[in-house]
Amino acid sequence: MPTTGEKPGKGTYKCTNCGQIVVLDDSTDTLPPCPKCSGTDFNKVG
């Protein structure tokens, strides 16, 4: 699964801990910590 610090590419990622959605709109964007719970594990949803 994508984790904080990776560059998983464009898409929508959902925090596995709290469900917060993080959107990356550029392939060079680094996945940040969850803005809500500071979680670092995400599932790609789109």
Ligand SMILES: [Zn+2]
């Ligand atoms: Zn979270």
